[in-house]
Amino acid sequence: MMTWFGPEELQAVRLSIKVASWAMVASLPIGILTAYALARWSFPGKQLLNGLVHLPLILPPVVTGYLLLLLFGPMGPMGQLLAALNISVAFRWTGAALTAAIMGFPLMVRALRLSFELIDPKLERAASTLGASPLWVFWSVTLPLALPGVVAGSVLAFAKAMGEFGATITFVANIPGETQTLPSAIYAFLQVPGGETSALRLVVISVLISFAALLVSEALNRRLIKRLAAA
Amino acid sequence: MSFDVDIALAQGRFQLDAKFSVPSGLTVLFGKSGSGKTTLINAVAGLLMPDRGRVRVGQRVLFDSEQKIALPAHKRRLGYIFQDARLFPHLSVQKNLLYGQRFLPRSLGKTDPEQIISLLGLEALLQRRPEQLSGGEKQRVAIGRALLAAPELLLADEPLTALDEARKLEILPYFERIRDELKLPVLYVSHAVTEVARLASTVVVLDQGRVTQVGSASEVLSDPQIVPTGVRNVGSVITAQLLQHHVDGLSELSCKGIPLFVPRIDRPIGTVMRLRVAAHEIILSLKKPEGLSALNILPGTIAAIHSGGGPGALVTLETAAGALLARVTQRSVATLELEVGKPVFAVMKSVAIAPQDIGRDHA
Numbered sequence: 001m002m003t004w005f006g007p008e009e010l011q012a013v014r015l016s017i018k019v020a021s022w023a024m025v026a027s028l029p030i031g032i033l034t035a036y037a038l039a040r041w042s043f044p045g046k047q048l049l050n051g052l053v054h055l056p057l058i059l060p061p062v063v064t065g066y067l068l069l070l071l072f073g074p075m076g077p078m079g080q081l082l083a084a085l086n087i088s089v090a091f092r093w094t095g096a097a098l099t100a101a102i103m104g105f106p107l108m109v110r111a112l113r114l115s116f117e118l119i120d121p122k123l124e125r126a127a128s129t130l131g132a133s134p135l136w137v138f139w140s141v142t143l144p145l146a147l148p149g150v151v152a153g154s155v156l157a158f159a160k161a162m163g164e165f166g167a168t169i170t171f172v173a174n175i176p177g178e179t180q181t182l183p184s185a186i187y188a189f190l191q192v193p194g195g196e197t198s199a200l201r202l203v204v205i206s207v208l209i210s211f212a213a214l215l216v217s218e219a220l221n222r223r224l225i226k227r228l229a230a231a
Numbered sequence: 232m233s234f235d236v237d238i239a240l241a242q243g244r245f246q247l248d249a250k251f252s253v254p255s256g257l258t259v260l261f262g263k264s265g266s267g268k269t270t271l272i273n274a275v276a277g278l279l280m281p282d283r284g285r286v287r288v289g290q291r292v293l294f295d296s297e298q299k300i301a302l303p304a305h306k307r308r309l310g311y312i313f314q315d316a317r318l319f320p321h322l323s324v325q326k327n328l329l330y331g332q333r334f335l336p337r338s339l340g341k342t343d344p345e346q347i348i349s350l351l352g353l354e355a356l357l358q359r360r361p362e363q364l365s366g367g368e369k370q371r372v373a374i375g376r377a378l379l380a381a382p383e384l385l386l387a388d389e390p391l392t393a394l395d396e397a398r399k400l401e402i403l404p405y406f407e408r409i410r411d412e413l414k415l416p417v418l419y420v421s422h423a424v425t426e427v428a429r430l431a432s433t434v435v436v437l438d439q440g441r442v443t444q445v446g447s448a449s450e451v452l453s454d455p456q457i458v459p460t461g462v463r464n465v466g467s468v469i470t471a472q473l474l475q476h477h478v479d480g481l482s483e484l485s486c487k488g489i490p491l492f493v494p495r496i497d498r499p500i501g502t503v504m505r506l507r508v509a510a511h512e513i514i515l516s517l518k519k520p521e522g523l524s525a526l527n528i529l530p531g532t533i534a535a536i537h538s539g540g541g542p543g544a545l546v547t548l549e550t551a552a553g554a555l556l557a558r559v560t561q562r563s564v565a566t567l568e569l570e571v572g573k574p575v576f577a578v579m580k581s582v583a584i585a586p587q588d589i590g591r592d593h594a
Contacts, residue, residue: 122317125278128304129311130380131334137305140330144321 009198011177012185013205019093019181020161023100024154027108031153032143035112040121056167057106065170068099072171095172096179103164104157111156115149116142148224155217159210182206234258234384234416238274238284238294247271247281247440256432257410257417261451267440268420272388275418276311277304288384288416305334310377312387316369318361324372325357331380344379350412351375351405367398374405378413385409385417391426396470396553406430424467424556427451429535429547447537466509469552473502481526481581486552492526492581510545512583513557516576517567529577531555533569548577 005013037043038050056064071078072089082089089095119142127137143150165183172179174188186202189195237250247267260268273279275286275293283296288309293302310331318327328344348354351371361369370390377385387406391399407430409415421427427434434451436444444451471484471491484491484504496504520528531550538544544564548555555577559569569575 122313122315123319125304126311126313126317127319127330129276129278129307129309129386130331130376131305131308132330133305133334136334141319141321147321 016182019097022097023161024158027101031108035109039113039116054106061166062170065167068171099168100161100164104160108153108157111153112149115146119145151220232289235287238281240281251442253433255416258433259427259431260420262437266437277307308383310382310385312390314389316373347378387419466507467556493584510556510558514578525578525580527579533573
């Protein structure tokens with residue numbers, strides 16, 4: 001590996017995996033809550049929330065990136081709030097992870113929402129008659145039954161995070177070792193003469209990682225669905 | 232321990248306004264579909280919120296609109312057996328069974344699952360997953376799961392309806408054992424006379440959201456008051472397959488090999504039919520009758536005898552065609568020395584089965 005890769009390429013691969021993993025893990029709890037609320041609850045502003053969640057899917061990525069810069073940049077309201085907590089996301093890998101999380105969020109929520117909607121509420125009612133509090137019902141019945149959606153949503157969010165380019169480069173730029181993820185690195189290599197071989201190697205890696213993620217999720221999902229086959 | 236219900240609940244145009252008080256034992260909530268049985272049991276379970284009223288199990292108040300008490304479902308300590316077993320598909324049979332144990336109050340200590348598991352004959356199924364079970368097995372596990380939550384009252388909403396006749400007969404005795412051996416109070420929703428006859432200590436008749444009658448099984452079943460509930464009069468339901476049409480205007484049905492002759496039914500050969508046989512149309516005989524004009528003779532054994540205050544008695548027979556109810560006099564019970572376990576022959580005239588009592592089987 002080390003000999004085949006240049007240090008810059010390896011750095012980009014490592015950073016991308018780090019950014020995508022953080023984006024996936026950190027957005028999962030919020031994604032589960034949002035998807036559950038959209039699937040099960042009725043509340044004022046539900047359609048607004050739904051629209052907000054889907055916005056990154058529809059907006060041009062460069063717009064999302066610019067909005068993030070306005071919000072989370074050193075001068076932005078969120079940026080100053082985070083600065084007070086000694087957290088900085090501007091031009092940092094954390095900013096890349098935040099961008100990736102927001103861009104992958106609609107895909108994750110869609111998969112989760114669908115799996116929540118497919119769960120028969122009668123099973124949850126049965127659990128409550130057996131003495132389980134609403135939180136326990138969620139933990140012991142709803143969430144396990146939604147596991148295929150959790151896996152699918154996570155993989156989609158991870159894949160989206162690995163490939164996110166437009167919003168990331170707009171918000172956190174293209175700093176090697178800090179914010180230069182796989183797509184940014186491919187882009188950078190293509191800008192310099194003689195960079196094609198490096199770019200091509202990263203393209204192959206990118207395809208392999210995405211494919212592996214897809215295969216793992218398919219395999220997991222098959223096992224889960226078999227396990228959850230209608231009782 | 233007694234059980235008191237007095238609730239009002241509006242659901243769209245339907246209005247439930249039910250009040251009754253019953254002693255311990257197995258109470259059958261009886262009525263045709265749409266009479267409000269399931270709404271009532273769901274209100275008792277805490278899955279539906281009544282508009283006003285009171286629900287009390289023993290000394291425990293589960294709901295009281297005046298005192299502003301409304302325990303959530305998970306704090307009511309009831310076991311609920313649904314029509315569909317509703318087993319958790321992601322858990323093994325064993326984990327399904329033990330699901331409710333975690334939530335038991337510590338003061339109660341752990342109940343011993345072995346007793347319930349052996350009562351329901353579940354030993355061999357413990358490691359299986361719900362999708363590997365037959366309909367009857369699923370329902371047995373569901374009963375076990377509800378019992379192991381150590382409920383103070385067991386609720387059952389037509390637990391046998393989704394099962395075929397053979398499975399029904401397999402499950403029915405378990406409810407008798409719950410009633411007799413565990414001495415657990417049960418509220419059992421049903422529209423089947425056979426279930427009422429076999430199980431009920433008390434029957435609460437529900438019609439259009441109102442309680443029209445409360446009494447013992449024999450009182451209610453042998454009471455003409457039951458007419459408005461949709462059960463024209465006491466009887467049993469048997470299923471049989473249409474075998475052939477005869478030129479003399481009769482249709483021949485096969486009831487698990489036993490021929491039954493009824494007035495012509497305009498249905499294709501092979502259709503599975505459901506016949507209601509009124510209890511008062513059945514004559515019991517100790518020997519197989521010969522030289523009799525009645526065409527239908529079914530051998531069976533006596534499963535139960537209910538005698539109320541009047542001169543009548545209701546005899547439940549187990550036959551190959553299912554349970555059959557016969558209404559005879561108490562004098563006949565005495566002179567024929569009828570008792571549980573005794574083999575007898577049920578005799579019925581072909582014309583005794585009215586055309587409106589023959590229907591296609593839904594199952």
